[in-house]
Amino acid sequence: DTGVSQDPRHKITKRGQNVTFRCDPISEHNRLYWYRQTLGQGPEFLTYFQNEAQLEKSRLLSDRFSAERPKGSFSTLEIQRTEQGDSAMYLCASSPDTLLDSPLHFGNGTRLTVT
Amino acid sequence: EDQVTQSPEALRLQEGESSSLNCSYTVSGLRGLFWYRQDPGKGPEFLFTLYSAGEEKEKERLKATLTKKESFLHITAPKPEDSATYLCAVQGIGTASKLTFGTGTRLQVML
Secondary structure (H helix, E strand, O other): OOOOEEEEEEEEEOOOOOOEEEEOOOOOOOEEEEEEEOOOOOOOOOOEEEEOOOEEEEOOOOOOOOOOOOOOOOOOEEOOOOOHHEEEEEEEEEOOOOOOOOOOEOOOOOOEEEE | OOOEEEEEEEEEEEEEOOOEEEEEEEEOOOOEEEEEEEOOOOEEEEEEEEEEOOOOOEEEOEEEEEOOEEEEEOOOOHHHHHOEEEEEEEEEEEOOOEEEOOOOEEEEEEE
């Protein structure tokens, strides 16, 4: 079990630049999630994929955010025209679709700092 | 909208000093309540799932219990390696595995 892998671990960017993060889920997991966590807060749901289909997006996900999972395997999260308020830890999680209440397995996140 | 409130925000214990963390929740139909542990700079690590009032789960020094409105994470004779942030999350019926998290309890266990 290699776990959920996220790349990069850290990203520092200037305001207005675009950034892209990658997530590789556990291989047999069909469900993939993106969450955002700021300091002292719990993770907040951003979006959810079942295989390659994006089934749910949070109201937190502005038009500057886009996520893809083109072949139902890895996923990317892109933030365009970054703002200082985007600074956070971006967490990816995956779960099997055998049960609706399967626990989520999280990666160690990408920490984004917007200067 | 689902809501989760955790208390206390922070807790400092001496090694061996047992205590409990609280998670109060409101959800329109509970599918599951989850406890996670998070170490600094890491993603949350799954501990337990509870489904119905009266249920209990145990793992080493941790025991999680569930009522209709809250869950408790009991820590018995903690060790310094139990120091972490403990997160509670709920999944409502019809939310396709989406979790709503609380803000966590930061636990520090001193020697």
